[in-house]
Amino acid sequence: MAKILVVDDDANIREVVCFALHKAGYQTCVADNGEQALQRVASEAPDLVVLDILMPELDGTEVCRRLRADPRHAALPIIFLSSKDDEIDRVVGLELGGDDYVSKPFSPRELVARVRARLRALQAAVQPPATRLQHGRLALDTEQYKAWWNTHELDLTPTEFGILRTLLSRPGKVCTRDHLMNEAYELNRIVSDRTIDSHLRRVRAKLADAGGAAAGEAIETVHGIGYKLGPCT
Incomplete structure (x- = not known):
């Protein structure tokens, strides 16, 4: 679960951003x-910084400048968040090493999407994507869009495959419903919790058909939060 440092002198903005990020599983x-932002980077080791520009004591551009000058944090993704919407401000922020720029007022969902995109880009840069995922008796080939329980191939829809791929990429760890929706659906498609639950029921039924009751219970419900992949033994 990635950790995001949210830096803003407005407590309401911090609360809104943190709520949206928590809901997305961060x-x-x-x-x-x-x-304080520089201290938090040193003590908390965040995976990404959402950084306001206009702040007391030390503004966001200077924070970015200092982080980029430090080899330990030179590659830390930074998304600027500011009420300043002039093109010159965007250019300055990005030239200083910012990875993205979101203007206030902003859509929390858009901000979360940009955070997710930055983290994906960082992961892709340091680790080639796996084409085959394996956990216990469950296996997926992400290039061929095929899945198996033991040697029994599962007949999955693209959405069902996306859900299973997301769970299999982090076995044993809880995925929130929002996280599963965002990974399994196109970014701009809005679906309900009930829809994702229906997909999960079908995936469980197909696993049960392939390997019996134990296979059908491989996806565990974490009440009030989401789902996780069990041992798959």
Whole structure:
């Protein structure tokens, strides 16, 4: 679970951003000024920073400049968040090393999508995508869009495959419903919790058909949160 540092001197903005990120399955830590942001980077080791530009003590551009000058944090993704919407401000922020720029007022969903895109880009840069995922008796080939329980091939829809791929990419760890929706559906498609639950029931039924009751119970419900993949033995 990635950790996001949210830096803004407005407590309401911090609360809105953190709520949206928590709902998407991320951890957060916060800072309300630039000096505190640098301290949090050192102590919390975040995976990405959402950074306001206009702040007391030390503004966001100077925080970015110092992070980029430090080899330990030079590759840390930074998304600027500011009420300043002039093109020159965007250019300055990006030239200083910012990875993206979101203007206030902003859509929390858009911000989460940009966070997700930055983290995916970072992961892709350091690790080639696996074409075959294996956990116990369950296996997926992400290039051929095929899945198996033991040697029994599963007949999955693209959405069902996306859900299973997401769970299999982090076995034993809880995936929220929002995370499963965002991974299994196109970015702009809005679906309900009930829809994702229906897909999960069908995936469980297909696993049960392939390997019996134990296989059908391989996807565990974490009440009030989401789902996780069990041992698959």
